[in-house]
Amino acid sequence: MPSHGDHGANAETSSAAAQSDVMISFDNVDKSWGENHVLKKLNFHVKPAEKVSIIGPSGSGKTTILRILMTLENPDEGVVTVDGDELWNVERGRRIRRETKQMKLTRRKIGMVFQQFNLFPHLSALQNVMEAPVRVLGMSKDEAHERAKELLDMVGLGEHLNHKPPKLSGGQQQRVAIARAMAMRPKVMLFDEVTSALDPELVGDVLDVIRDLATSTDMTMLLVTHEMRFAEEISDRVVMFDNGVAVEQGPPHKIFKDPDNDRTRQFLRAVLEH
Amino acid sequence: MTVDWSWHAVAEAFPLLLRGLVVTLEITVLAALLSYVLGLVFAVIRMSRIPVLSQLTFLFIEAVRSTPLLVQVFMFYYVLQSQTGILLSAFLSGVIVIGVHYACYTSEVYRAGIEAVPKGQWEAATALNLPRGRVWTSVILPQAVPRVLPALGNYTIAMFKETPLLLGIGVLEMLNRAKEYGAETFRVLEAYTLAGVFFLVISYIASVMVRRLESRVGTL
Known part of the structure; x- marks a missing residue:
């Protein structure tokens, strides 16, 4: 198990120099919404x-962070x-x-699952999963159909x-959404609070699917979660964010059992009490 | 005052007006199709924020919506012809002017329908890297169009009721037939009443159908 302690907020590993060792890099990324400074010179x-x-x-x-990676928002700076491409x-x-x-080429390497699923409501589960492989990857309909079936089976x-x-x-929709994103064979998967909109009893099935992906694939995964x-x-690795800054990060046992930062402690106390 | 009503005149005018009605319906259908297609094109151009083209489209729509249809009919049929020498039949001119005029209204309808599609649909399409054109045809329009059908239906009825304006350029639509019959026989009461009844019956039936469609789309 490699140590993740060297993944701090310092940006000494330039992405070009250590390409194979960095899948995602944020260097001095800044973003504000009016008065709200959501990312402050982020290095990640x-x-x-x-x-x-x-x-x-x-x-x-x-x-x-996820939305900038998916090019749904732009940074103000940084x-x-x-995967080595800007x-x-x-x-x-x-x-x-x-x-x-x-941007288009690089974005193909990234998949995203949204809090609100965002499935195409006029298409069947199968068509939802097939659409992008056929239209974007140029896969034949038969092949896309087979693959969509496999993926939907998997979830x-x-x-x-x-x-x-x-x-x-909701839980079934979210699993279709995961299959849809997987159909594009992304190198990076982004999960944006994917269980937050679900009834509590439906959360487990979705988490099971993500757990399977985490253990059985070598995809890079970035999860924003309250679970x-x-x-x-x-x-x-777990990164604690507060006020636009990564206040603390490290292996999960460290962050959850023995955090160094006061804000992390307060936050965890607040969420784990419920 | 006694009303001098002749059923004989009604019977005589009926087939004439029916022939006019066919022309009226032809104009309505063709102009409506034009307005459906062009309105969608206008809406997509405006919403795609294509530089210059979007602004020009906006100005064109504003200009059309701010001037009377009859003025546009005259401008297109008489002025365009006298200035450019392009000769289009009165019928075709009528179809084009009404179609383009209403396209400026249907484009607003489409815009509202498109804006009603949740932002997450665009984001999911972006996340899947669907090409721009595909996003419109596979994702956005299939969701937007069903919602706008009732409004398109209402504008179609409005177009139907505007066709008598084409009397001004000599199209032999229904009102023109009634006028013709009235002028020949001096039986204006029967002729115009009959024309009015035709309009009333068809518009009413059509609006009932639109309302049905509305309740169906609403429960989707």
Whole structure:
């Protein structure tokens, strides 16, 4: 088990120099929403195949990290790379081009699962999973169909291939959404509070699927979550975010059992009491 | 005052007006199709924020919505012809002007329908890397269009009721037929009443159908 202590907020590993060792890098990334400074000069690096959970109070900038990676938001400043390629390179005050070719290519390596599932409601579960492989990867319909079936089987929805999302429970929808993202064979998967919108009894099935992915694939996974026990169980590293800053990070047993930072302690006390 | 009503005149005018009604319906259907397609194009152009083109489309829509349809009919049929020499039939001119005019309204309907599609749908499409065009055709429009069908239906009824304006450029639609019959026989009461009844019956039936559609789409 490698030590993760050297993954601190220092950015001495430049992404170009140590390409193979860094899947995701944020260097001096800054983002504000008006008065709300959600990311303050963030330096954050994730190794290939690493599973990182991001915890912290809401509004602390956790989700913004994922959204910048998915190019749903742009940073105000800083450099973000994925698998050695630049996704963002923003100088403060410079106008941002919404989308570059590089961005599109790099984005293909990333998949995302959303809090609100965001399935296409007019398409069946199967079609939801097939759409992107056919349209983006140019997979034949037969092949995409086979693969979609496998993936839906894997997430336990082999019986619901032809159901449309409104006929499925929240937990089932979220599992379809995971299958849909997996169909693009991403190197990096982003999970944005994927169980927060679910009824408590439906959370387990979704977490089971993510746990399977975490243990059986070498995908790099970044999870923003409020499921502390789950984060502790599956993560290689946990990052505590507060007020736009990674206040503490380390292996899960350290963060959850013996945190150094006061804010981490307060936060964990507050969430674990419930 | 006694009303001089002749059923004989009604019977005589009926087939004439029916022929006019066919023209009225043809114009309505063609103009409606034009407005459905063009309105969608306008809406997508505006919402895609294509530089220059989006602004021009916006200005065009504002101009059309701020001037009377009859003025546009005259401008298109008489002025365009006299200035450019392009000769289009009155029928075709009517279809184009009504279709384009209403496209400026249907584009607003589409816009509202498109904006009603949750932002998460765009985000999911982006996350899957679907190409821009695909996002529209596979994700956004299939969700937006069913919601706008009732409003398109209502505008279609409005177009139907606007066709008599084309009398101004000599299209032989239903009102023009009634006018013709009235002028020949001096039986204006029967002719215009009959035209009014045709409009009333068809518009009413159509609006009942639209309301049904509305309740169906609403429960989707």
